Amino acid sequence: MLRNKNVITSIELVPFVSGWSSTSDHPSYRLLKTLFPLLPRTTSSSLRAFIRKTILTDIRTANLRTKDHKLNRAVQTMLFGMVERGMDAEVVGDKGKAKATVAGTDEAMWAIVLTRELWKKAFVSIVALACTHPVIKVQSAAIHFFLGVEDEAENDSDDEEELPDVKALQHRREINKKTKSRDKKLQRTIKSIKSKKRKSDSTSANFPALQLLNDPQAFAEKLYDNLNRHDKKYSLDHKILIMQLLSRVMGAHKLCVLGFYTYILKYLTYHQLRIPAILVALAQSVHDLTLPDALVPAVKKISQEFVHPGVGSEVIAAGINAIREICRRQPWSMEEDLLGDLIEYRKSRDKAVTAAARGLLQLFRDVNPGMLKRRERGKEASMAPTKGALPFGHTSGAAVDIEGLSLLEDHLKKLREEEGVELADEDNDEAGWEGWDVESDSSEESSDGWIDVESDGDEDLEISDSEDEGPSKVKVAEQSNAEDDTPDITRVSTLATTKILTPADFALLNDLRIQAATQAVERGGGSASKRKLAALEANKKAAQSGNVEETFISENDILGPRKKAKADYAERMASIEKGREGREKFGSLKGKKVKANPSSSTNKEKARNKPLMMIIASGAVRSKKKASLREKQQKLRAHIDRAKKARH
Numbered sequence: 304m305l306r307n308k309n310v311i312t313s314i315e316l317v318p319f320v321s322g323w324s325s326t327s328d329h330p331s332y333r334l335l336k337t338l339f340p341l342l343p344r345t346t347s348s349s350l351r352a353f354i355r356k357t358i359l360t361d362i363r364t365a366n367l368r369t370k371d372h373k374l375n376r377a378v379q380t381m382l383f384g385m386v387e388r389g390m391d392a393e394v395v396g397d398k399g400k401a402k403a404t405v406a407g408t409d410e411a412m413w414a415i416v417l418t419r420e421l422w423k424k425a426f427v428s429i430v431a432l433a434c435t436h437p438v439i440k441v442q443s444a445a446i447h448f449f450l451g452v453e454d455e456a457e458n459d460s461d462d463e464e465e466l467p468d469v470k471a472l473q474h475r476r477e478i479n480k481k482t483k484s485r486d487k488k489l490q491r492t493i494k495s496i497k498s499k500k501r502k503s504d505s506t507s508a509n510f511p512a513l514q515l516l517n518d519p520q521a522f523a524e525k526l527y528d529n530l531n532r533h534d535k536k537y538s539l540d541h542k543i544l545i546m547q548l549l550s551r552v553m554g555a556h557k558l559c560v561l562g563f564y565t566y567i568l569k570y571l572t573y574h575q576l577r578i579p580a581i582l583v584a585l586a587q588s589v590h591d592l593t594l595p596d597a598l599v600p601a602v603k604k605i606s607q608e609f610v611h612p613g614v615g616s617e618v619i620a621a622g623i624n625a626i627r628e629i630c631r632r633q634p635w636s637m638e639e640d641l642l643g644d645l646i647e648y649r650k651s652r653d654k655a656v657t658a659a660a661r662g663l664l665q666l667f668r669d670v671n672p673g674m675l676k677r678r679e680r681g682k683e684a685s686m687a688p689t690k691g692a693l694p695f696g697h698t699s700g701a702a703v704d705i706e707g708l709s710l711l712e713d714h715l716k717k718l719r720e721e722e723g724v725e726l727a728d729e730d731n732d733e734a735g736w737e738g739w740d741v742e743s744d745s746s747e748e749s750s751d752g753w754i755d756v757e758s759d760g761d762e763d764l765e766i767s768d769s770e771d772e773g774p775s776k777v778k779v780a781e782q783s784n785a786e787d788d789t790p791d792i793t794r795v796s797t798l799a800t801t802k803i804l805t806p807a808d809f810a811l812l813n814d815l816r817i818q819a820a821t822q823a824v825e826r827g828g829g830s831a832s833k834r835k836l837a838a839l840e841a842n843k844k845a846a847q848s849g850n851v852e853e854t855f856i857s858e859n860d861i862l863g864p865r866k867k868a869k870a871d872y873a874e875r876m877a878s879i880e881k882g883r884e885g886r887e888k889f890g891s892l893k894g895k896k897v898k899a900n901p902s903s904s905t906n907k908e909k910a911r912n913k914p915l916m917m918i919i920a921s922g923a924v925r926s927k928k929k930a931s932l933r934e935k936q937q938k939l940r941a942h943i944d945r946a947k948k949a950r951h
Contacts, residue, residue, distance in 0.1 A: 335361070335378060343412070379426060386433050386441070394437040396536025412441055427515045431522055434548070435529045439541060446548050449512055466496050519556040523549055527560050543580050550588035551855065554632075557590045564588075564597045571604045573618045579858040582621065586628035586856050589636075595695060598636035602626055606641060610648070620655035620863045623648065627663045628856055634670045634692040642667065642674055655863045669831075683829055708796040710815040711808065715798075813843055 433445035609622025649660035671692040820836040
């Protein structure tokens with residue numbers, strides 16, 4: 304407070320709080336050196352949150368207008384030092400008696416927490432260093448940062464506040480009186496909710512952090528060395544955590560750590576705990592540059608352990624799905640005989656197994672139909688020209704165009720025609736392209752989008768054999784005539800050379816591709832058109848949600864569709880208790896519950912609601928039927944007397 308009111312400066316705050324001296328004269332750096340030691344020492348969560356907020360605000364304020372490189376380097380050096388102080392210690396595992404608390408690790412933990420709050424490219428190296436820290440708590444926090452998952456051990460600082468429901472607020476606005484002030488208040492509330500959701504979503508996935516690693520190959524090798532060397536000290540959960548990070552780094556950067564595939568073989572059994580997460584880690588580590596020889600033992604081990612009649616249908620489905628995800632990334636890891644045995648499971652009676660086997664069959668129909676028998680290739684693969692997967696290490700040809708760009712070009716041209724605007728007058732920024740557009744239009748009148756490039760060396764080309772000179776010219780002429788007669792199969796758009804495409808243009812391009820795919824499906828396109836439409840819609844949904852986790856494999860992809868498991872006793876009792884909330888107990892609605900004064904029902908009410916057959920068989924009705932003439936006369940006289948008395 305004194306610093307904010309300019310009573311004292313940040314430099315004066317240092318001896319006032321802790322008496323530290325520093326060689327740096329930067330106020331924010333001095334403030335950080337003062338407040339940071341208080342974080343691990345205080346036990347108050349509110350004070351800890353306040354100090355944390357003060358440090359982050361001060362650093363962000365210093366970098367608000369211009370980047371303060373001096374401060375950033377100093378902060379980075381400080382955080383590096385806090386993490387490096389315990390790197391020489393002995394590794395302490397988290398199994399059994401090794402779960403003891405190690406002193407002096409809180410400083411490194413808070414260094415990771417601060418780095419997670421304001422991480423940049425330079426700060427990624429700090430977290431990468433902490434991933435091999437000897438203390439499990441620090442190591443786990445750093446790995447969770449890269450995986451984009453909140454660390455459970457660090458959530459004790461402050462609880463997340465629950466955001467109000469936007470639909471409930473809008474519904475309440477429809478009911479209540481409508482005023483401008485209430486509408487403005489509602490808009491402000493909705494805007495704040497969206498910003499908070501956006502902030503929480505941005506911290507949920509740190510996939511860019513994986514891309515900013517300085518030396519990913521060395522980082523992956525350190526992770527594997529740490530995992531292999533301390534295998535007996537780490538618990539299974541922590542080992543799976545390291546496997547997940549290692550597999551994502553290998554998949555994102557296309558790295559090869561061959562020892563990882565040998566290490567993971569011992570965990571590939573169906574009775575292994577958390578086997579879906581292990582299969583996910585194995586599949587995520589595979590890419591098109593992974594050696595097929597390193598993957599063949601893993602694929603065989605999965606097929607031997609998971610895919611046989613001695614296990615349940617869920618195990619078979621998980622095994623086939625894992626093999627499919629591996630082969631999707633590296634098709635040459637599959638052997639032809641094994642593939643034929645696996646796709647036979649498409650005739651299974653279980654839905655999950657059938658879906659998994661059909662998915663594997665469809666994958667090889669698209670990727671490498673030559674490995675399938677002729678009757679299993681399908682209609683499209685049999686009629687199409689013979690194709691196969693690219694050999695190991697080969698890549699597809701260079702891209703000559705953005706897929707679907709011609710759709711965007713036609714759409715923009717149609718809009719200009721409707722608005723009556725010429726091509727060159729679309730925007731003032733494109734005025735410099737007018738001359739280039741004219742030249743390209745003049746040369747493209749006959750080629751419909753193709754640019755004819757004349758070679759100056761063709762006329763001077765001479766062939767040494769004079770006998771071949773005539774026929775060669777004839778062949779060239781015939782080929783040129785044939786090329787002129789054949790229509791253009793593919794059209795290359797020149798829009799990217801005349802216009803700078805913005806993110807809005809790419810979003811419109813995706814919508815146009817979805818519309819074209821939808822029209823192709825409606826015109827009777829095959830299963831390939833439907834799969835293309837589904838892929839485009841899934842990509843659009845993932846881009847709109849901003850969830851980078853969808854680019855990775857999840858355990859649901861391995862397990863596949865499953866039957867709803869039978870609930871045990873605890874789950875049934877929990878469901879019963881949940882159903883009882885907010886309602887009255889079961890029972891009759893008569894008597895005490897309905898009346899204002901608690902009482903049971905009277906005999907008159909019971910007689911009035913008594914069934915007719917019971918009344919006929921009652922004693923009163925039978926006595927009336929058997930009554931003599933004298934008894935009937937007495938009852939009639941008594942009734943007349945009561946009526947006379949009632950009148951008076």
